[in-house]
Amino acid sequence: MASTILIVDDEPAGRFTLESILEEQGYQIEMAESGLEALEKSYQLLPDVILLDVMMPGMDGFEVCQRIRKDPILAEIPILMLTALDDRKSFLRGLEAGADDYITKPYDRYELRARLLGITRLNRYKKLLDERANIEVAHQQLLAAYDATISGWSNALDLRDKETEGHSQRVTDLSEKLARMMNVSETDLVYMRRGALLHDIGKLGIPDSILLKPDQLTSEEWEIMRKHPQYAYDMIRPIEYLHPSLDIPYCHHEKWDGTGYPRGLKGEQIPLAARIFAIMDVWDALTSDRPYRPAWDKEKAMEYIRGQSGRHFDPRVLELFNKMIEDEKFF
Secondary structure, eight states: OOOEEEEEOSSHHHHHHHHHHHTTTTOEEEEESSHHHHHHHHHHHOOSEEEEESOOSSSOHHHHHHHHHHOTTTTTSOEEEEESOOSHHHHHHHHHHTOSEEEESSOOHHHHHHHHHHHHHHHHHHHHHHHHHHHHHHHHHHHHHHHHHHHHHHHHHHHHSGGGTTHHHHHHHHHHHHHHHTTOOHHHHHHHHHHHHTTTGGGGGSOHHHHTOSSOOOHHHHHHHTTHHHHHHHHHTTOGGGGGGOHHHHHTTOOTTSOOSSSOOOGGGSOHHHHHHHHHHHHHHHTSOBTTBOOOOHHHHHHHHHTTBTTTBOHHHHHHHHHHHHSGGGO
16 A cells, blocks of 8 residues: 655645655655645555654644644654754754654755655554554453453353362362473463363263262263363364363363273373363362362361372372472461
């Protein structure tokens, strides 16, 4: 798209001279005959550059320039001041008024073209950078909206499953802390956090009569309950944005020795995020009250979890979890 140049000069000869110099340069040329008209057209056109004559009746170029620079809508428009005043005082006054460049009459057409080309090129680059910055801001806002939605889903799941209210946020925070100890990258931490918050989303497919049952489940009911990781996969897989976050919802019930579900993965076949999360999930479950039993104390819970090294849990991850537990600041 051609750059728009607004020529501001009260003298017709001055306007036509500039037009003849620039007409073959591919610019879209607009004209203004006074300072007031220059301001009006600046609002209408938002030109890429203003070529502004200094000596005009009423509102001179210095005042026009100052007004443009004080207006947040127009302030970033580059201004090249044009004048027959060839003295240092006028030059400094133009710069103080906010001009980006200053050239005296009569113009050398090649110098004028070169200066104008430099200004329009810099302006174009600035617009590209601004557009990229705006896109990045919009992208971050969209991600924030997505994450707020995920948090909302997670809270809704906790509200439905009364026995584990607050569970999702707790295990998410703890999993992130342990993952940082294992030097998981910031990018993977983002995916991991989303997956942790949504780890039980598959329980939306489990009937309330099973999910909220106050007694131990029957074998048939457990068979249905064990389907929730597959339900989670089926629900999340069509959402491209959440593809990298599938590991925990799909695999957090897999066990190191291969006896878990839904796929019976073994050892390092289980994604690291799911191996980390599995420990936190069991820890929080054991140390929280359930309808069918009170919360275990931390010592009893740790004794049980340590006994699952190499069976339910990855021994290397469990070793770091032991170190984390010993640091009281986590609890």
